[in-house]
Amino acid sequence: MADITVYNLPGCPFCAKVTSKLEELGLEYDRIDVPSAHGKRTEVEAVSSQTGVPVLSDEAHDVEGMPESDDIVAYLEETYGNAA
Template identity: 60%
Template sequence: MAPIQFYELDGCPFCAKVRTTLDDLGVEYESHSVPRSHGERTEVKEISGQTEVPMIVDPDHEVEGMHESDDIVEYLNETYA
């Protein structure tokens, strides 16, 4: 299985919620810290068309650029719990 790609910003409580869920479920992931400036988040924008974080990419389940922490947590629990 390929690890989930997790894009996050230090100090972001929504990102922390997703990180905690990934850790609690024991899901393998690679964390990518993004710049504070939305204008500098080019990698996130290229993937999803947006600059918001948290964002995940799950190559094993063809999830490309999922945003919204509640949606991500729900997806992770449904897919990996």
């Protein structure tokens, strides 16, 4: 099991942006695909208090339920990118 978990909706361009960055950085991660209906996204809601995706958790850095693709990509670059 990887330290990083991303909650993902297949076909979501914002989720693809995050998974592309994870792959670009060569990071291991677990992907949890969520249902398309917001009302059925109970697992992601429990982690982030909202039902939108993508959402990222990083146990190694005590990050739980980070929303917003731009924020996640910036976090990944800062934490794991060349500047890290």
